[in-house]
Amino acid sequence: MAQRDGYSRIQIALHWAIVALVLVEYASGELVEEGSRTGALALIHVWPGLAIIALMLLRLAIRLVRGAPPPPRSEPELLRRFAVWMHWAFYVLLIAIPGGAALDWYFGLGFGQVIHDVGEPVFFALVWIHIGAAAAHHFIFRTNVVRRMVVPERQGQAH
Secondary structure: OOOOOOOOHHHHHHHHHHHHHHHHHHHHHHHHHOOOOOOHHHHHHHHHHHHHHHHHHHHHHHHHHHOOOOOOOOOOHHHHHHHHHHHHHHHHHHHHHHHHHHHHHHHOOHHHHHHHHHHHHHHHHHHHHHHHHHHHHHHHOOOOOOHHHOOOOOOOOOO
């Protein structure tokens, strides 16, 4: 797998599409919690969750084939390792959380809701750490970490 300096257009599009779907999930979560579990409004929460699973599986497949840029070399080794761990934690949580809820929703497997309910606060804690790390990279360390999730790597740019 070639070392990359940035992400591809599809990786960036998937990232931001999943962010948008997570926001829909967060905003619509009350529809399920307020007892409208069987109503059409609850599907506003269910279907984006299923879409997140599908997009995450696609994103994971692309990452396994294409790879991802490494953390900046100027970053301390401990932070580099943490960044890699955190990204893999996102992959796991963004499949497990809606997957667990789907197991409960469609098959009545209560442990699926436990996975959803335990994973959700962990996920949101990681989101805040992720946002803080991105801000630190941009404003304090002045690296290209934020830019590479907005501007796609050009063909032949990787080394």
